[in-house]
Amino acid sequence: MGYIYGMLGISPQVEGFGERILEGLKERFTEIDQIAEYNQAKVLRAMQENRVSAECFAGSTGYGYNDQGREVLEKVYASCFHTEAALVRPQIVCGTHALAVALSANLVTGDELLSPVGKPYDTLEEVIGIRPSPCSLAEYGITYRQVELLEDGSFDYENIKKAIHSKTKMVTIQRSKGYQMRPTFSVEQIGDLIAFVKSIKPDVICMVDNCYGEFVELQEPSDVGADMIVGSLIKNPGGGLAPVGGYICGKQAYIDRCAYRLSAPGLGQEVGASLDVMRSLYQGFFLAPTVAAGALKGAIFAANIYEKLGFRVIPNSTESRHDIIQAVELGTAERLIAFCEGIQAAAPVDSYVVPEPYAMPGYNSDVIMAAGAFIQGSSIELSADGPLREPYSVYFQGGLTWYHAKVGILKSLQYMYERGLVSLHEV
Ligand SMILES: *Cc1c(COP(=O)(O)O)cnc(C)c1O
Numbered sequence: 001m002g003y004i005y006g007m008l009g010i011s012p013q014v015e016g017f018g019e020r021i022l023e024g025l026k027e028r029f030t031e032i033d034q035i036a037e038y039n040q041a042k043v044l045r046a047m048q049e050n051r052v053s054a055e056c057f058a059g060s061t062g063y064g065y066n067d068q069g070r071e072v073l074e075k076v077y078a079s080c081f082h083t084e085a086a087l088v089r090p091q092i093v094c095g096t097h098a099l100a101v102a103l104s105a106n107l108v109t110g111d112e113l114l115s116p117v118g119k120p121y122d123t124l125e126e127v128i129g130i131r132p133s134p135c136s137l138a139e140y141g142i143t144y145r146q147v148e149l150l151e152d153g154s155f156d157y158e159n160i161k162k163a164i165h166s167k168t169k170m171v172t173i174q175r176s177k178g179y180q181m182r183p184t185f186s187v188e189q190i191g192d193l194i195a196f197v198k199s200i201k202p203d204v205i206c207m208v209d210n211c212y213g214e215f216v217e218l219q220e221p222s223d224v225g226a227d228m229i230v231g232s233l234i235k236n237p238g239g240g241l242a243p244v245g246g247y248i249c250g251k252q253a254y255i256d257r258c259a260y261r262l263s264a265p266g267l268g269q270e271v272g273a274s275l276d277v278m279r280s281l282y283q284g285f286f287l288a289p290t291v292a293a294g295a296l297k298g299a300i301f302a303a304n305i306y307e308k309l310g311f312r313v314i315p316n317s318t319e320s321r322h323d324i325i326q327a328v329e330l331g332t333a334e335r336l337i338a339f340c341e342g343i344q345a346a347a348p349v350d351s352y353v354v355p356e357p358y359a360m361p362g363y364n365s366d367v368i369m370a371a372g373a374f375i376q377g378s379s380i381e382l383s384a385d386g387p388l389r390e391p392y393s394v395y396f397q398g399g400l401t402w403y404h405a406k407v408g409i410l411k412s413l414q415y416m417y418e419r420g421l422v423s424l425h426e427v
Helices: 002-007 012-023 026-049 068-080 095-106 122-128 157-163 187-200 252-262 278-308 333-345 402-418
Strands: 085-089 112-115 143-146 168-174 205-209 228-232 246-250 312-314 326-329 366-371 383-387 393-397
Touching: 002 012, 012 278, 012 402, 026 068, 026 278, 068 085, 068 246, 068 278, 085 252, 095 122, 095 168, 095 205, 095 228, 095 246, 095 252, 157 187, 168 187, 187 205, 228 252, 246 252, 278 312, 278 326, 278 393, 278 402, 333 366, 333 383, 333 393, 333 402
Parallel strands: 112 143, 112 168, 168 205, 205 228
Antiparallel strands: 085 246, 228 246, 312 326, 326 393, 366 383, 383 393
């Protein structure tokens, strides 16, 4: 092992440090394997139940009428996530698009959308119209209200109750923390929140942004009352193989509207050619529980390494996990850059390029990003990024296999160690 890691530029000191950290993680990794085993069986059962066959991979062109592969895949998602219906399409270009479809399909002029969990993901600000944008919900006369979380990250039930009124049509709950410092919510917590909302107004539609959360727990938000769950296929459920796409799973009536919004009123779910991507969507979904487990192990490994070295890590080394994202406050630009260079150098694709901080639209400081992925922009593959400002936090996620995530983390540590930015003697 030392020999092959040496070939990858990882020194015995760094490798040894990693191995000592790993010794303490055996129990947690066993727990993750058990969740993956359960979710693998869940996906397998959904595929068997819906009689997935070789014909499903054939794809279609043009209008995409009678596309068996597309129809069966949607049934597989619905079975697996225990919903009445599903819309799983390569025509959904990303997670933001899937969320925009779910929102704009089920809200009309005069309705109000409520986020009881504080600010939503950055890209949703334009969708909702929090930041003015052409074609936002606001432009169509859909209002928006938000209730902040309490200081300890819990739900502010009192103010949520006050915010629900006759116009409140939909509630949006983001499971993962995104780029915020709040905790990610467990499926159980989301269930409690939905039950509370429904106790005040039973016909409110509860939508969950499920990005990065799929297959991290035994249950999904659709098992605890969510009317719709929404996500991206270049994150967890695509298993690293899906080249594009998004999903919306939920109640038939809401999914019907999503299909009309995605294609056109009157057309709905009957159209949409699947081209040549069906095999990847099926195979990716089949692998997704294992891939998510590998990414989760990587996140926990990183948290334990960097916490041991004295950095603040979110979630911390022992907390239970509800998504695959890990944040580490590295404190200086040099460390942030070294971390990202290490992740890039560990990639199977573009390992020879050096990431550099640059000004990106929508950010008020330079940002550095590391990714060398088979699917462009895929964040279920090993990737890291962070804005060059205090507290110089890096957000790290993915890894198609645990072994690759491990190499990536060791390599990030190697770069910092070589540049004298961390001391491995502290432990
Ligand atoms: C990734 C993500 C989205 C959607 O992002 P896209 O880049 O459009 O796929 C939305 N919400 C959360 C919490 C996410 O992590």
